[in-house]
Amino acid sequence: MSLRCALLGAGRIGRIHGTNVARAVEGATLVAIADVDAAAAGELATRLHVPVVTTDYRDLLARDDVDAVVVCTPTATHHDVLMAAIAAGKAIFTEKPIDLDLRRIEAINAAVAAAGVPMMVGFQRRYDPDFARVREQVAAGVVGEIHVVRITSRDAVPPPRSFIATSGGIFLDMTVHDLDMVRFLTGREITGVYARASVLVDRMFAEEGDWDTAVLTLSLEGGLLATIDNSRRAVYGQDQRVEVFGSAGVVAAVNHTVDRVVSADASGGRSARLMAFFPERYVDAYRLEMQAFVDAVRGGRPMPVTGEDGRRATAVALAATQSARENRYIAVT
Structure with missing residues (x-):
């Protein structure tokens, strides 16, 4: 079954990851996009033929037809977005850095471990x-x-x-x-x-x-x-x-x-x-990175780049x- 992904954040890096999920990554489908900028979200959704668009990421976390989220929101928002995604039981790909504060990163990593949800950090290099x-x-x-x-x-x-x-x-x-x-x-x-x-x-x-x-x-x-x-x-x-x-x-x-x-x-x-x-x-690294995330989630394997990698x-x-x-x-x- 294809991994149904929601893109949270339709800025520059979001457009890269969203395009890869929609067009270049096997075993994944981009089903929804959220961004506080409705025009940016709508333009990307139109270009990628994504049916669901919202300005509130929480709308997507509540959906049963979303298996995973790709977090590309500004770093200052990561803590709240990631904690909500963890509570919703979604698989998570998050751009770096996880947060700007080590204590919040440690809290996020602890929540990931307690909930048993997979989370991969985006170090594409x-x-x-x-x-x-x-x-x-x-x-x-x-x-x-x-x-x-x-x-x-x-x-x-x-x-x-x-x-x-x-x-x-x-x-x-x-x-x-x-x-x-x-x-x-x-x-x-x-x-x-x-x-x-x-x-x-x-x-x-x-x-x-x-x-x-x-x-x-x-x-x-x-x-x-x-x-x-x-x-x-x-x-x-x-x-x-x-x-x-x-x-x-x-x-x-x-x-x-x-x-x-x-x-x-x-x-x-x-x-x-x-x-x-x-x-x-x-361009190749971003595609291969997202493919690795999708493959690991679908295969039930450990994340290749972990929250601890992000913390260190x-x-x-x-x-x-x-x-x-x-x-x-x-x-x-």
């Missing part, structure tokens, strides 16, 4: 084929003992001011993906962070109490080290690279370009531009925020 292949090679021993992980993550387009104000800041919104990737690639926990951050792209970030550029140094179990550099604007396109270096070698994933064609003449060589932004760069990445992101503010190393427990 785990499903990027290149990054997944890096992890496979690291796990197979290609690099030997891991020494250093390096991640570059630079967005092509800065977020709007309205988003920054409720996002929790660069570390909780953007870097949290990279922190999860460090855990994913190494299989080790992060034990501490030293972060420095600046406003170099747009004064708007400072006005909202945030930064747009950051560099982190991480310590991990076993003495491993990792570095992450972030920017909210890379004028040349979406810059997403990872490298794992160890005693026996190195494995790396390079940037994606709009095509793989290169040319050269007497003036030099040329290659295609990088992907325009994250939706294009991670958020804990380091909060520590990085503290480190940047206080200019000191912060241990993570």
Whole structure:
């Protein structure tokens, strides 16, 4: 039987997930959409031929013909939305971060465990084929003992001011993906962070109490080290690279370009531009992530990315925020 899904939130990320559930994921059907913006919900429902539209997500949680919810509402709403979905007994896919407060995340995770409902957290980069292949090679021993992980993550387009104000800041919104990737690639926990951050792209970030550029140094179990550099604007396109270096070698994933064609003449060589932004760069990852969620729910298997994964990445992101503010190393427990 197809997993009947309701989309909660029809913004940018909601449109990505909703389109995948409706058109690209096997074993799932998009049966309803909720968004406080009736026009946004209606436009997406029309485009995807979804029969039920509402401005109140609770209407969908009460329906017997909804098996699962895909939560793409603003992070500040997650606690109430997730608690209501848990109480309704729905399977849950939720975008990251689960919440901006560790105590609320722990309460949500405890409620999930008590109710016995499945909940998966959306860290789509785990499903990027290149990054997944890096992890496979690291796990197979290609690099030997891991020494250093390096991640570059630079967005092509800065977020709007309205988003920054409720996002929790660069570390909780953007870097949290990279922190999860460090855990994913190494299989080790992060034990501490030293972060420095600046406003170099747009004064708007400072006005909202945030930064747009950051560099982190991480310590991990076993003495491993990792570095992450972030920017909210890379004028040349979406810059997403990872490298794992160890005693026996190195494995790396390079940037994606709009095509793989290169040319050269007497003036030099040329290659295609990088992907325009994250939706294009991670188109496969978003689809594969949602397929993994649907397959796990239908098969009664454990969620591949758990609430605890979400909690751990958020804990380091909060520590990085503290480190940047206080200019000191912060241990993570």
